[in-house]
Amino acid sequence: MSSVSTKPARGMRDFLPPDVRRRAYVIGVITGVYEQYGFEPLETPAVENLETLMGKYGEEGNQLIFKILKRGEQLDEALKAGAAADYADLALRYDLTVPLARVVAEYRASLPKFFKRYQIQPVWRADRPARGRFREFYQCDVDILGTRTAVVEAELCAAVSDVLTKLGFTNFIIRLNHRQILNGILDAAGVATDKAAEALVAVDKLDKIGRAGVETELQGRGISAEAASKLLGLFEQMASGAASGEEIVSNSTNREPINSGLLAQIETFVGEHAAGQRGIADLREVLNLAASTPAAGRIQIDPSLARGLSYYTGAIMEIAVPDLAGSLGGGGRYDNLVGMFLGQDVPACGFSLGLERIIVVMTERGMFPAGLDGAPADVMVTLWPGAPIAPALALAHELRAAGIRVDVYPEPDKIGKQFKYASSRGIRQVTVLGEDEIAAGTVAIKDMQSGEQRTVPRSTAAREIKPDAHS
Amino acid sequence: MSSVSTKPARGMRDFLPPDVRRRAYVIGVITGVYEQYGFEPLETPAVENLETLMGKYGEEGNQLIFKILKRGEQLDEALKAGAAADYADLALRYDLTVPLARVVAEYRASLPKFFKRYQIQPVWRADRPARGRFREFYQCDVDILGTRTAVVEAELCAAVSDVLTKLGFTNFIIRLNHRQILNGILDAAGVATDKAAEALVAVDKLDKIGRAGVETELQGRGISAEAASKLLGLFEQMASGAASGEEIVSNSTNREPINSGLLAQIETFVGEHAAGQRGIADLREVLNLAASTPAAGRIQIDPSLARGLSYYTGAIMEIAVPDLAGSLGGGGRYDNLVGMFLGQDVPACGFSLGLERIIVVMTERGMFPAGLDGAPADVMVTLWPGAPIAPALALAHELRAAGIRVDVYPEPDKIGKQFKYASSRGIRQVTVLGEDEIAAGTVAIKDMQSGEQRTVPRSTAAREIKPDAHS
Numbered sequence: 036m037s038s039v040s041t042k043p044a045r046g047m048r049d050f051l052p053p054d055v056r057r058r059a060y061v062i063g064v065i066t067g068v069y070e071q072y073g074f075e076p077l078e079t080p081a082v083e084n085l086e087t088l089m090g091k092y093g094e095e096g097n098q099l100i101f102k103i104l105k106r107g108e109q110l111d112e113a114l115k116a117g118a119a120a121d122y123a124d125l126a127l128r129y130d131l132t133v134p135l136a137r138v139v140a141e142y143r144a145s146l147p148k149f150f151k152r153y154q155i156q157p158v159w160r161a162d163r164p165a166r167g168r169f170r171e172f173y174q175c176d177v178d179i180l181g182t183r184t185a186v187v188e189a190e191l192c193a194a195v196s197d198v199l200t201k202l203g204f205t206n207f208i209i210r211l212n213h214r215q216i217l218n219g220i221l222d223a224a225g226v227a228t229d230k231a232a233e234a235l236v237a238v239d240k241l242d243k244i245g246r247a248g249v250e251t252e253l254q255g256r257g258i259s260a261e262a263a264s265k266l267l268g269l270f271e272q273m274a275s276g277a278a279s280g281e282e283i284v285s286n287s288t289n290r291e292p293i294n295s296g297l298l299a300q301i302e303t304f305v306g307e308h309a310a311g312q313r314g315i316a317d318l319r320e321v322l323n324l325a326a327s328t329p330a331a332g333r334i335q336i337d338p339s340l341a342r343g344l345s346y347y348t349g350a351i352m353e354i355a356v357p358d359l360a361g362s363l364g365g366g367g368r369y370d371n372l373v374g375m376f377l378g379q380d381v382p383a384c385g386f387s388l389g390l391e392r393i394i395v396v397m398t399e400r401g402m403f404p405a406g407l408d409g410a411p412a413d414v415m416v417t418l419w420p421g422a423p424i425a426p427a428l429a430l431a432h433e434l435r436a437a438g439i440r441v442d443v444y445p446e447p448d449k450i451g452k453q454f455k456y457a458s459s460r461g462i463r464q465v466t467v468l469g470e471d472e473i474a475a476g477t478v479a480i481k482d483m484q485s486g487e488q489r490t491v492p493r494s495t496a497a498r499e500i501k502p503d504a505h506s
Numbered sequence: 507m508s509s510v511s512t513k514p515a516r517g518m519r520d521f522l523p524p525d526v527r528r529r530a531y532v533i534g535v536i537t538g539v540y541e542q543y544g545f546e547p548l549e550t551p552a553v554e555n556l557e558t559l560m561g562k563y564g565e566e567g568n569q570l571i572f573k574i575l576k577r578g579e580q581l582d583e584a585l586k587a588g589a590a591a592d593y594a595d596l597a598l599r600y601d602l603t604v605p606l607a608r609v610v611a612e613y614r615a616s617l618p619k620f621f622k623r624y625q626i627q628p629v630w631r632a633d634r635p636a637r638g639r640f641r642e643f644y645q646c647d648v649d650i651l652g653t654r655t656a657v658v659e660a661e662l663c664a665a666v667s668d669v670l671t672k673l674g675f676t677n678f679i680i681r682l683n684h685r686q687i688l689n690g691i692l693d694a695a696g697v698a699t700d701k702a703a704e705a706l707v708a709v710d711k712l713d714k715i716g717r718a719g720v721e722t723e724l725q726g727r728g729i730s731a732e733a734a735s736k737l738l739g740l741f742e743q744m745a746s747g748a749a750s751g752e753e754i755v756s757n758s759t760n761r762e763p764i765n766s767g768l769l770a771q772i773e774t775f776v777g778e779h780a781a782g783q784r785g786i787a788d789l790r791e792v793l794n795l796a797a798s799t800p801a802a803g804r805i806q807i808d809p810s811l812a813r814g815l816s817y818y819t820g821a822i823m824e825i826a827v828p829d830l831a832g833s834l835g836g837g838g839r840y841d842n843l844v845g846m847f848l849g850q851d852v853p854a855c856g857f858s859l860g861l862e863r864i865i866v867v868m869t870e871r872g873m874f875p876a877g878l879d880g881a882p883a884d885v886m887v888t889l890w891p892g893a894p895i896a897p898a899l900a901l902a903h904e905l906r907a908a909g910i911r912v913d914v915y916p917e918p919d920k921i922g923k924q925f926k927y928a929s930s931r932g933i934r935q936v937t938v939l940g941e942d943e944i945a946a947g948t949v950a951i952k953d954m955q956s957g958e959q960r961t962v963p964r965s966t967a968a969r970e971i972k973p974d975a976h977s
Contacts, residue, residue, distance in 0.1 A: 039557055041612035041847050044596055047551035049609050051616075052623070055547035071906050073883040073913030076526035080518035080642050081552055081628060082572070082598075086510055101553070102575040104594050106632050114590050122593065123575050125515055127553075138520050141512035145522075147931055149916055151882075152523070157552060161577050171551050179916065186889070186916040189899060197906070327900035376512045411622075412544040418657070428660060429798035435542050435668070442544030445620055445650065445657040460618055 046170030069153040077152040079134035085126045093345040099160040101127040127159035131176040140376035149181040178385030185320040191386045193328035203402040212340035219311020224266035239341035297336045346372045364388035410461040412442035417453040419469040437497035517641030540624040548623040550605040556597045564816040570631045572598040598630035602647040611847035620652040649856030656791035664799035674873040683811035690782020695737035710812035741810045768807045817843045835859035881932040883913035888924040890940040908968035
């Protein structure tokens with residue numbers, strides 16, 4: 036017995052056929068909607084130069100990047116020099132946004148002015164695996180580059196709403212905030228500008244660790260107790276004006292007055308902070324435009340939404356569904372990221388759906404269509420013991436040419452064993468082709484559910500076989 | 507200006523929208539055929555434990571595996587110990603066959619007795635990049651596990667033939683050989699059994715480096731000059747009986763007598779070598795069965811075909827098309843590989859199509875359907891300068907709800923600029939929604955090719971827009 040483990044690597048998963056079919060179904064719905072919105076597909080390599088990724092995701096992000104060891108002479112040289120930081124030259128893709136920024140910088144001249152792309156590929160993070168958290172997971176990203184207008188945010192919220200509705204989600208909301216509003220609130224609370232990024236990392240955890248936890252973390256990150264307390268007080272005050280808990284994800288809530296009220300409150304808080312005021316104007320425009328799209332009634336202003344990644348500059352969004360800690364996806368505006376590669380800013384905004392979370396929720400709630408678990412074939416061609424095999428393969432070919440999905444039992448076992456196998460695979464029909472049938476130019480077709488068996492001419496066999504619901 | 511390179515990593519590629527559409531088209535055809543043959547989809551992680559991959563691909567293979575650096579404390583410990591071989595714990599998938607063997611060993615109890623799976627995923631090899639050779643490339647694998655019958659080889663050759671025919675390839679052949687026949691021939695030439703694997707690595711290069719090159723390499727690998735010369739003499743003698751060069755890929759060639767003649771010749775060569783004789787019987791059965799499938803007339807016995815990978819045990823196959831050095835794919839029987847994980851052999855045979863090669867050939871020969879390069883949307887909604895934007899988004903929503911692919915121009919630019927953009931994107935129709943149209947409940951639809959513009963009621967707009975050929 037071999038001692039090699041047969042498990043996938045830690046935090047990684049094998050997807051057996053029923054898993055792949057579920058994933059393909061969700062990806063198909065997402066792709067269909069994004070194509071309807073005029074987005075085009077992009078794919079980038081799993082492996083990026085290490086320097087492309089480093090410094091783009093904040094300090095915590097840097098540590099979660101999988102690094103690839105140098106090879107050959109370059110490795111030998113690095114080992115000789117002995118600087119461990121220099122042993123790796125490549126890294127696994129950490130998200131789909133930084134590669135997009137690189138691509139836009141590289142191919143700018145050949146891309147349309149408004150580049151609208153979707154990208155559905157795996158990313159890798161060396162995170163501690165936990166329930167629903169994996170080291171390889173798919174992101175489904177959709178981004179629009181080249182313009183600063185709020186049409187972009189509205190279209191993205193609309194597309195994501197369409198996706199979720201088509202997948203069968205009825206109760207979801209899109210939490211909406213703005214990085215410049217957050218900056219304005221931080222400023223009003225007395226958080227120093229150079230501590231703003233640190234403060235946001237802490238505020239981002241409000242849902243997870245609560246007010247007391249965030250207050251401790253803020254002080255740990257060098258924000259004064261006074262500023263921390265004032266900041267959390269502001270959030271609390273605003274939360275009291277917002278819909279809470281269950282309400283926030285109920286469809287019946289009319290969010291318009293709540294959103295207007297919140298934005299008016301925020302306006303008072305941020306005061307003279309010019310960027311914060313522009314952020315408020317941005318969100319008002321997003322709300323106004325989104326009201327004419329499938330995102331109508333879905334958007335909820337949430338001044339405590341921070342989002343972890345450091346590259347956001349404007350609106351930020353996150354999807355919430357009832358009874359689910361964490362979100363199904365999120366995104367935001369990042370007008371400076373392409374500039375880190377191109378040396379010239381290209382405005383950009385995007386949304387990323389988390390495939391794994393969507394599948395977990397859909398599985399738990401039985402939201403997948405029944406046909407996905409259908410049989411792997413419409414019919415199984417059996418091999419009659421002792422009869423020649425070639426005519427059975429010829430039959431399989433004839434049926435496939437007619438569009439039928441055909442499995443072939445590969446061994447001339449006892450026929451009862453072959454029938455049993457078909458049943459165990461959920462294959463509803465089998466063909467029998469003994470010497471008599473071969474001589475007469477006929478084939479017997481047996482229905483495994485009714486047990487009924489009928490003999491028909493070979494030439495009409497394809498018409499006699501009913502496709503399985505799956506196909 | 508940033509100094510970070512915006513190129514993809516060496517040997518890796520970005521796929522812009524037209525590239526992705528071509529790839530998706532080929533993958534769609536392959537998937538469709540494999541599903542028709544009763545194969546089911548499998549996906550495995552990009553990252554495997556290093557020990558899962560090491561020692562499975564031969565010595566050259568080992569060196570081409572991308573290794574992932576350990577992280578955190580484990581890395582610190584490894585660095586402290588200073589054994590460079592211990593710095594990595596994970597590796598990137600090198601092929602789809604070893605992960606399949608691992609999966610079969612892990613989930614054997616829940617898999618069907620005859621496990622038929624297809625898997626279309628990227629693999630990574632730290633090879634020197636060259637024309638058509640990349641460090642990230644897709645394999646399209648199809649395998650049947652659980653039986654030793656030649657039905658498997660015949661079905662695989664049939665499926666692959668169906669795929670290539672559906673993609674538009676008319677001239678292709680499947681070269682067929684058998685590892686046990688090669689062992690018989692090596693034995694007859696006087697190559698020691700423990701040098702057989704080494705000899706096959708050299709013979710595998712016959713197409714690339716010719717007879718003299720192989721003879722040198724054989725001797726470099728410790729095979730006696732006499733055995734090397736005798737071995738190459740045998741191949742030459744057999745080649746003279748086979749169809750040559752152009753003939754081998756011509757459809758009009760009747761390969762049956764050639765194949766029979768070659769097998770008779772080989773039978774003489776391998777003499778009393780029992781495994782070799784069984785190999786000949788195997789291939790006769792494959793030829794007999796395949797003659798009743800879409801692989802009929804496609805298979806050509808080629809006793810010099812060796813295939814590089816070390817895990818093959820029986821039939822080996824490789825696809826050749828005219829005017830292409832190298833192959834579009836290959837495969838074979840590997841009855842012992844699962845046993846390396848399970849401790850118990852599971853017979854297996856598979857075929858791998860190389861997506862990159864197929865796409866290179868199809869692009870060069872103009873084999874892609876024209877519709878693939880269609881417009882990204884059926885219609886573009888313009889924003890009339892000064893008019894409210896929300897009604898335009900509402901119109902986009904109405905059209906999308908009717909199944910139309912709709913792009914929205916995101917800025918209220920001069921209308922002529924917006925028209926020009928639509929034309930530059932190949933979008934045939936645009937909508938115009940000024941204050942007058944909004945007031946009247948109408949919309950103007952302009953055909954960018956004819957220049958014709960007509961005003962219709964909003965409620966009938968969806969019916970007036972013709973889908974682009976692409977959709």
